[in-house]
Amino acid sequence: MRAVRFEDRPSSEVVSISRAEATRPPGGNGASAGGPRPFFARSSNDRVIAGVAGGLAERIRIDPVVVRLAFVVLALAGGVGVVLYLVLWTIGRAETETRPAWRAGGDAQRTVAAVSIVIGTLLVLRASHVWFGDALVWPVALAAVGSAIIWVRLDRSRSRGRERNGRANGLNGNGDRPAVAADTTRVSFARLAGGGVLVVAGVAVFLESNISSGTVGAVVVALAVAVAGLALIGGPWIARLVRQLGVERTERIRVEEREEVAAHLHDSVLQTLALIQRSEDPGRMRALARVQERDLRGWLYRSRDAGNGAGNLVSDAVDAVTERVELAHGIRLDTVIVGDRPVDARVQAVVDACGEALTNAAKHSGAGVVSLYVEVTDEDVTAFVRDQGSGFDPDAVPPDRRGIADSILGRMARNGGTAEIRSAPGEGTEIHLHVTRGDA
């Protein structure tokens, strides 16, 4: 059952992308409703210089890293990248909050296409002699591809992990920063190795073609010694810094979580306790306590499942109804739900009819406890509302009790379901609701 929810995720990601697009400021470009959209809007949150790359990446839905590397390579190809960047900066004046495309799983095809376009452009530039020289551009391009292999993520599973990280990090306005940091530690070895080889190859080619061949060996040795020296000097310091960052991040997350818990408890539990202290009526107190208990329980146990994109579930709908009845009538409801799935119109009809049946039981049966049992299977939804109260003769229902005729029997019939009432004076009442899944 849960598995289905996880399968639902990709669609929810699609939804969230379109939501991000929908949040473009309507005033900024005046084109959000039907009019021609600007080619892109600069990113206000994902920026290194002016957010051009971030905005562009979001627009064509590839990893911003690819876009940035492309600009760097093109900048070396006769300065075209710089010009292009400035042009785009001017065009895309509006700034917008972007949701980096890689969070929703950057599209592999688009990325490959973008890379092909860059390579094509390089070839064209070279042919038209807008070029600083083979010895500079190609090694940099090679190194850029290597860097991209290390940093770019395309697969869904990883982006999902990142999504979760972002949430767990308490969404400090810009939840992706710590998530990125946490994620880089999990870059697979294969990618690191592959990308690293390309970067080293790029550096080697650069050295090879820019320094006379005899001195390459000496330069490499000098570089290696310099790097080793730097590592000896700065290594421990860097390591400590990294560790400290980790500790601070954990601490911040903890503080944020504590604040969230405190805020929730204050808004709910403390308020309810205050109400209970001021209340004179035991029934009302019980109802308040029960509603609060349900709320707290839901918050404690269900929040971790929330946001899995499953939409409104039967259990949520039933909870809402039972809470309403409990609060209105100060009665205890024993609710048991077996199975779960998203609510559709037919299921909602069952839930609404349950609400009516519960209300009737609370008002008329005189019983202190009402049982509600809901069973959800792939084929149907069954619900039983039972009380052991006074009962009544269903054939002699007073005409003023229209709730049964309209809200229960009528509602179920309209939705292709059935409702059955079993009751006799003195023997309690049980209402059986049933609806099959399927097309109305």
Place this chain on the structure above:
Amino acid sequence: MTAADDAIRVFVVDDHQLFLAGVRAELGSSFEIVGQAEDVDSAVAGIVREKPDVVLVDVHMPAGGGAAVVERVLLAEPDIRFLALSMSDAAEDVIGVIRSGARGYVTKTISPTELVDAVRRVNEGDAVFSPRLAGFVLDAFTDPQPAELDPELDRLSGREREVLRLIARGYTYREIAAELHISVKTVETHVSSVLRKLQLSNRYQLTRWATERRIV
């Protein structure tokens, strides 16, 4: 019946003072309360010393919770019967304490008369399922099941399913018996059989289900 009840010796384990006091007050007139404990270690020591008939044990406690108490006592004293009593409706915890050997589970919102009845039932060796536990079991055993499962342990019979559904619908054992035209003893047999399956089945879904399904 009353004479027999006086002989039932009950031990209460709960880490909430208030609740301990409440339960003692509720059960004191029906049973002999032979002791109480507020943590796992003193509970195990106290129970092994007093050898009560029935132990009411809270599911949620520090250091292993009710499941730890049940497991440790049953190693030494396999005849002592446990009834789990909890505020928690987390399936994980409930299934955990049942699988470690408790013969029933009721929520703390249960009425005093129902609690007295449940203690008696457990003392007689029957299983006590609250509507909620019945719902958990139905849910856990409803998942599509691979063929290699042992039908003896990993599946519910049609009758057992019917009985559980009625429990979940709020029927008492007596009412279930009337509804299904069987004796109350037969109802108890079915419930005990479900309890056995719940405790012995190594249906991998059971654990996984309980972990995933944090709450109903």
